Amino acid sequence: DQQVKQNSPSLSVQEGRISILNCDYTNSMFDYFLWYKKYPAEGPTFLISISSIKDKNEDGRFTVFLNKSAKHLSLHIVPSQPGDSAVYFCAARGPQGGSEKLVFGKGTKLTVNP
Amino acid sequence: KAGVTQTPRYLIKTRGQQVTLSCSPISGHRSVSWYQQTPGQGLQFLFEYFSETQRNKGNFPGRFSGRQFSNSRSEMNVSTLELGDSALYLCASSKGRDRVVYEQYFGPGTRLTVT
Numbered sequence: 001d002q003q004v005k006q007n008s009p010s011l012s013v014q015e016g017r018i019s020i021l022n023c024d025y026t027n028s029m030f031d032y033f034l035w036y037k038k039y040p041a042e043g044p045t046f047l048i049s050i051s052s053i054k055d056k057n058e059d060g061r062f063t064v065f066l067n068k069s070a071k072h073l074s075l076h077i078v079p080s081q082p083g084d085s086a087v088y089f090c091a092a093r094g095p096q097g098g099s100e101k102l103v104f105g106k107g108t109k110l111t112v113n114p
Numbered sequence: 115k116a117g118v119t120q121t122p123r124y125l126i127k128t129r130g131q132q133v134t135l136s137c138s139p140i141s142g143h144r145s146v147s148w149y150q151q152t153p154g155q156g157l158q159f160l161f162e163y164f165s166e167t168q169r170n171k172g173n174f175p176g177r178f179s180g181r182q183f184s185n186s187r188s189e190m191n192v193s194t195l196e197l198g199d200s201a202l203y204l205c206a207s208s209k210g211r212d213r214v215v216y217e218q219y220f221g222p223g224t225r226l227t228v229t
Contacts, residue, residue, distance in 0.1 A: 032216045034218065036220070041202065041223070041225065042223065043120075043204050043220035043221050043222045043223045044157075044204070046217055046218065046219050049215070049217060051216070089157065093216065093218075099162050099169045099170035100145045100147055100162050100169075100206075100208050100210065100218060101147065101159050101170045102147070102149075102157075102218060104149075104157040105156075106156045107156065
């Protein structure tokens with residue numbers, strides 16, 4: 001049972017435009033959501049996180065939106081740059097007795113074309 | 115501030131052998147988690163340690179084990195290696211749940227190849 005889903009395996013955008021990556025989840029007990037960027041054969045790079053008590057968090061070009069009623073979150077990258085090309089993972093943390101376990105989506109490959 | 119470090123970066127082992135991977139968390143981080151990444155399964159949670167205690171364990175066989183030391187460094191061990199254990203093993207650290215803003219950082223990973 002996949003609790004975190006990224007339904008778009010890939011996304012292609014033009015440099016300077018907005019990239020929107022989506023993520024859906026099923027477990028309403030998740031209390032934090034995180035976005036990571038990953039290159040092949042490297043560890044995921046933390047980008048931004050959001051608490052379940054908020055609906056928006058911004059950090060530079062990255063903004064994450066959370067819609068709890070729809071169990072949906074999205075990552076907006078504005079403006080997109082060629083260096084943003086990578087696989088993006090959405091992850092969720094559940095209040096499982098204090099554990100830091102993250103549940104990951106399968107990832108979305110973003111390609112930003114010059 | 116140094117990030118999460120993992121050693122070794124690459125390993126080649128044969129079936130039936132065992133392997134030990136090491137992870138040093140970011141200074142001040144007390145929680146260390148391990149994940150396995152494979153092309154087919156994505157990132158799968160192995161286990162998490164906090165203050166030398168295992169707090170959570172994923173759905174992996176008992177051949178996978180780990181531990182954490184008093185300085186928060188962690189090791190994971192895989193015994194009786196199988197071909198299917200070939201993967202990128204990732205370690206992540208965080209300060210734990212006493213923070214309003216939550217962040218979890220990953221190391222570069224250890225690429226294990228079983229032949």
